[in-house]
Amino acid sequence: MSAVAVVVPAHDEERRIAACLRSLRTAAARVAPLPVLIVVVADACTDATARLAARGGAHVVETRSRNVGVARAAGVDRALELLADADADADADGDGDGDADGDVWLAMTDADTTVPPAWLAHQVARAGEGHDMVLGTIRLAPTTADALLVARHDAAYFRTRRFHAPGGAWEHPHVHGANLGVSAAAYLRVGGFAPLPTGEDRDLAARLIATGHRVARTDRHPVHTAARLRGRAPGGLADLLASLRLTPGPHAAPAGPDGAGVDCVRTPGVPGGGKSVRDVPVHHL
Template structure:
């Protein structure tokens, strides 16, 4: 497909310390994607801090939910975007998280994959060096990330990861498979699995990694924070298999 518009959905639960940096990075990515229009929707899910106010001040559309459920929050953000500011059959949906910053080429790379006929793009993450000490970054990269790297270019590496913080999908494919399920964790894996099972073309690329916070206590059970806790230098070594989130 050739996207005619882009919508970025960002679920957030009490992210007042990080949401401004996330939205600043998205503004730069949106400017790089011009003249394509870009709509940013922040879903403030059960927030008790200033997340919603900061997101609105930064120019994002804000949807407030109370379910404390990331799958439902992502779905609500997509529904809001497609019902109004990003309505149309040729919308590309990009997903990230409020504790994450994206590179300037994040959206343009996804658009390039879409124009090549891909229905979805699964990207990779790096730990934000500002939130993770060198030992944790090194252990994450060596034990979990780079150890799975196959020979080839960054663009063609068919990595095994699925991250809601770095995911893109055409609105048509998203709606065809039923969208995000209201899961408290693993909603990204669930969507990717349904896209693959129904024959949609999925690109897996390390071309545009995002930087995400290195938390040891996360917002969603079974997510990245649980993986990082097993990799923490003071924690026993535990196999990270199955924690690609």
């Protein structure tokens, strides 16, 4: 692997972008001397997100799409351009023949999220084992959610874990753009992120699985994401949490657009497996 690029879409995240970038710099230090490039996509921002991201050491791309799929794709494009330029500059004969995309790892998170110190190291290790994609899990940031909301969310989020052997790895059914990694080669082979206002992460995972790529699902090193009730993407986590606030009983299942949680995907053959707007089969690895 020649480099890691972290892409962070952001819309008016001046309150949270600094904490996100601090956590990413800590995670990047754990994979040194492997180069880590951080790209923040400031999408239709009307606040200081772009300025704060640049101050935090990120490369900044400004877009006006108000579309997370477009923003993630723009961030990946910029990251690969920067790495290709660096590869050409480092090329001994100056002809730029190096394949900058072939061994680059793309890590995804969100601007309202903080990652644990070993987050990138874990993704790089799974890539080294031959996986093309790593799908991680989330936790609600405790400073942004009350205990009842966390209990309601977790009751649905972890419901498939009880079907796994005690002590065994939980091959979870979730897909989150806030905790996702993919090889650049695999990403480009399937056409990258689609210009979807929500579900771009599930759509990418579905195409990778359908074309036989190796996907690792892991609950190690979950990220912490803000538990806000008014989100940036329609049908995302914020909408789910808002529905949980209106659901009677602490153990009620979330009521997404199709009657289940919108931040999880169906697990074939697993009783009680969740589903989302777009079903993605789970391949047990």
